[in-house]
Amino acid sequence: MSFIRPQPIDHEIILDETKIIMSKTDKKGIIEYANQYFMNICGYDEWELMGEPHNVIRHPDMPKIVFKLLWDRLDDGKNIHALVKNLAKDGSFYWVITNFVTQYNEKGEIIAYFSRRKKPPRYAIEAIMPIYKKLIELEQEGGMDASGAFLVNFLTENNLTYDEFILQVLKITQEQLDYYFSDAY
């Protein structure tokens, strides 16, 4: 089916911190499974999601460069923790922190991605928002070349890798982050 992209509204859906939003996609990001909590939060029914690209819940406030980073990692079979603002069917938004697991076939080829998302702490959302805003502004002027350059520069200046930056924003250690998602599989 073809989606009519909802008009974003200034209403946040606050997640239940005890629950996990799960989905599974094929190698190209086409949704093959969504759990009940995913559907409860985004407001789409199963029949509306299955077979659709995962960008059905893409929010226009998300910089393109974050998804480029995400796909670079996924194509490499690596995990990525990203703070993502998603768009629900009624135009509301909700923030998540992501975690991915890659599934391979016997030939070692990627066949699916499993994604689990949880509620991020409010201070992490507050910390990332101005950075995403800046990245979006740069993308409007100079595309992903501009936002990518800013991100590289920002991380270099702060002497951080992307993963270290996310840990800093979340104010946790890698072990704590692993533990945070350890109940999720």
Ligand SMILES: Cc1cc2nc3c(=O)[nH]c(=O)nc-3n(C[C@H](O)[C@H](O)[C@H](O)COP(=O)(O)O)c2cc1C
């Ligand atoms: C398993 C999996 C889960 C994803 N989850 C989300 C998500 O929750 N929100 C989102 O906007 N994009 C998600 N994506 C990324 C989308 O596929 C897409 O790249 C993104 O929405 C940006 O849209 P675009 O690539 O059309 O610009 C996910 C991708 C995969 C493979």
